[in-house]
Amino acid sequence: MRAGIVWLIAILLVAPFLSGCLPVLFFPEEKRTLHRTFLLGVLLDWFAFDLCALYFLFFGNVFISFEQTFRTYCVVLAALGIAGLLVLFFKKPLKLPDTAGLLRTDPATALCWLFFFAVLFAQLFLAVTYASFDGDDAFYVVESLMSEKTGTMYNYVPYTGESARLDIRHALAVIPMWEAFVARASGIHATIIAHTVLPVFLIPLTYLVYYGIGKSLFKKDETLLPVFLSLLAIFQVTGNTSIYTTETFFLTRTWQGKAMMGNLVLPMILLVFCAFFAEDTQRAADGQGTRAGDVRGAVLTLVLINCFAGMCTSMGVVLAAGEILLLSLLYALKQRRMGALLPGILSCVPNVCYILLYMRLK
Amino acid sequence: MSLLRENIQTLLRYAGEGFLFALYIPAFLYLWRSEREPWKRTVLLHAPLVLLVLFFLPPVTYLYRAMLDEQATYYRLLWLVPFGITIVYAGVRIFASHRRIAYLLMIVLFVTGGRIVYRSVHVTRAQNVYHLPQIVIDVCDALRADYGEGRLTAVFPPEMVHEVRQYDVDILLAFGRGEIDPSMHRFNQIHEAYVAEGPVRMRTLDRLMREQQVDYLVLHVNRNIDADPSVYGWEPVDAVGGYRIYRSTQ
Numbered sequence: 001m002r003a004g005i006v007w008l009i010a011i012l013l014v015a016p017f018l019s020g021c022l023p024v025l026f027f028p029e030e031k032r033t034l035h036r037t038f039l040l041g042v043l044l045d046w047f048a049f050d051l052c053a054l055y056f057l058f059f060g061n062v063f064i065s066f067e068q069t070f071r072t073y074c075v076v077l078a079a080l081g082i083a084g085l086l087v088l089f090f091k092k093p094l095k096l097p098d099t100a101g102l103l104r105t106d107p108a109t110a111l112c113w114l115f116f117f118a119v120l121f122a123q124l125f126l127a128v129t130y131a132s133f134d135g136d137d138a139f140y141v142v143e144s145l146m147s148e149k150t151g152t153m154y155n156y157v158p159y160t161g162e163s164a165r166l167d168i169r170h171a172l173a174v175i176p177m178w179e180a181f182v183a184r185a186s187g188i189h190a191t192i193i194a195h196t197v198l199p200v201f202l203i204p205l206t207y208l209v210y211y212g213i214g215k216s217l218f219k220k221d222e223t224l225l226p227v228f229l230s231l232l233a234i235f236q237v238t239g240n241t242s243i244y245t246t247e248t249f250f251l252t253r254t255w256q257g258k259a260m261m262g263n264l265v266l267p268m269i270l271l272v273f274c275a276f277f278a279e280d281t282q283r284a285a286d287g288q289g290t291r292a293g294d295v296r297g298a299v300l301t302l303v304l305i306n307c308f309a310g311m312c313t314s315m316g317v318v319l320a321a322g323e324i325l326l327l328s329l330l331y332a333l334k335q336r337r338m339g340a341l342l343p344g345i346l347s348c349v350p351n352v353c354y355i356l357l358y359m360r361l362k
Numbered sequence: 363m364s365l366l367r368e369n370i371q372t373l374l375r376y377a378g379e380g381f382l383f384a385l386y387i388p389a390f391l392y393l394w395r396s397e398r399e400p401w402k403r404t405v406l407l408h409a410p411l412v413l414l415v416l417f418f419l420p421p422v423t424y425l426y427r428a429m430l431d432e433q434a435t436y437y438r439l440l441w442l443v444p445f446g447i448t449i450v451y452a453g454v455r456i457f458a459s460h461r462r463i464a465y466l467l468m469i470v471l472f473v474t475g476g477r478i479v480y481r482s483v484h485v486t487r488a489q490n491v492y493h494l495p496q497i498v499i500d501v502c503d504a505l506r507a508d509y510g511e512g513r514l515t516a517v518f519p520p521e522m523v524h525e526v527r528q529y530d531v532d533i534l535l536a537f538g539r540g541e542i543d544p545s546m547h548r549f550n551q552i553h554e555a556y557v558a559e560g561p562v563r564m565r566t567l568d569r570l571m572r573e574q575q576v577d578y579l580v581l582h583v584n585r586n587i588d589a590d591p592s593v594y595g596w597e598p599v600d601a602v603g604g605y606r607i608y609r610s611t612q
Contacts, residue, residue: 112461131487131493138539150531191494195492227461230465232447235446241378241476242377242380261441280401
């Protein structure tokens with residue numbers, strides 16, 4: 001068990017932080033924050049897994065496709081980690097947090113932060129100690145467990161265990177395979193990974209995204225940021241007004257691809273646009289034009305998010321593209337420059353590839 | 363017109379029992395009047411408004427269904443609307459100079475207007491780290507203790523089929539979620555015989571289980587059967603938490 005926990009820390013915390021040192025280089029220096037680095041690293045790791053899994057799903061040996069994915073991804077993850085470590089030591093790309101500023105925080109703001117972390121830890125505690133029933137787990141969690149045990153991918157009907165042809169509608173969304181990877185690497189049962197471990201990783205990750213959104217929304221008064229986050233956390237807990245809301249999915253179906261789509265993919269897209277718009281507005285107010293580094297960083301992040309959307313669920317690529325194109329169009333109309341739509345369109349290239357692949361194989 | 367009505371129903375079902383729109387609409391209107399930053403208006407007001415209009419348009423509904431082949435998930439378009447961020451942002455802005463009041467008032471609003479997720483009927487205290495009913499794990503362990511390693515086929519009661527294979531994928535099921543969920547339109551004769559009204563006809567169930575080479579039968583003690591399974595070559599091997607486990611001897 002101890003070894004399993006060490007592997008979990010390595011895969012879920014250390015690896016993304018190191019991998020993130022690579023894509024963060026696309027951002028201007030002052031934007032290379034720890035939090036951005038970690039988010040980019042998580043997305044890059046998922047992107048790498050997506051490529052490995054899809055490659056072996058279609059071109060691998062059908063009887064050992066997950067084994068092949070697992071071995072290849074271990075090598076890729078290690079390579080990304082080493083490359084990230086080298087960048088970290090030689091280029092020192094990261095902007096460290098302002099610890100002196102943190103110590104100067106006023107008591108009221110500090111109390112707000114304490115309250116937010118209290119609510120967050122309560123959510124994590126309840127995620128571990130409470131179980132939620134959902135019939136879809138009979139599909140998704142079992143797919144992960146079967147891959148972990150059999151070394152194959154999507155070769156069986158999860159409900160009964162009988163052999164089956166590749167179910168393309170679900171196979172392209174390889175999040176259950178990633179969960180199987182985490183299970184195999186840590187030696188912990190895939191169902192425990194899904195129900196008990198992943199919420200502890202994904203819930204704080206979601207709030208990290210909201211932290212980024214909040215930083216843009218409250219750029220002029222960051223003391224309101226913990227107020228925003230803590231109230232959002234309460235809203236998440238009380239958002240079970242129906243079984244359809246993202247809040248319900250967030251806390252009761254955290255490990256499922258569709259929950260990740262609603263609670264990570266879509267807010268991440270919002271984060272990219274909020275950060276870009278806030279920066280662009282500031283630069284315009286200072287009499288400066290849009291910076292290429294900001295556009296580059298935004299497009300790269302959106303590409304990674306779109307690939308992750310495809311990993312989560314087939315409809316994820318459609319909804320993600322829809323959100324990106326709508327926000328890009330509104331921005332282009334405001335700027336009176338239709339060329340401003342181009343980065344948004346470019347970032348949706350993975351979505352188009354995914355949809356074409358899906359239609360071809362259906 | 364009927365599509366429009368359907369979409370309105372979808373929206374109302376999405377809002378459910380709480381005050382989601384009672385909070386969102388005032389927040390939206392407040393920001394429409396007071397938010398001065400153009401990009402925030404784009405993200406929190408203009409884009410959601412366009413999305414909500416598109417949501418109701420029948421051509422968009424047709425396109426969604428054609429592309430994604432899914433009727434029941436149209437509500438997920440509403441996930442593109444940042445309800446929570448808008449409500450909380452508006453609330454924080456309104457009460458920015460009175461933070462204590464903001465905290466208290468909004469927490470009271472959310473708790474009274476919302477529904478706490480942990481009070482859902484689908485959420486219960488976890489009985490183990492798998493977050494599966496302990497009885498399912500105990501029955502699976504009992505099967506495993508009797509059979510040993512390797513794949514086996516079993517008939518489980520419908521209330522257990524969702525969880526069995528989340529614990530042990532080497533237990534194959536004669537029928538699973540596909541058969542017990544009417545929306546999945548899967549048919550299996552063993553399932554039909556197992557859940558038929560009245561006592562389980564053991565002779566019929568036995569024949570069907572032999573055809574599918576079932577190794578184990580799990581029955582709740584309260585489930586009526588018209589004959590002792592051992593008469594048909596099903597030996598009782600264990601009883602776990604109100605469930606009897608029978609092994610095929612043929």
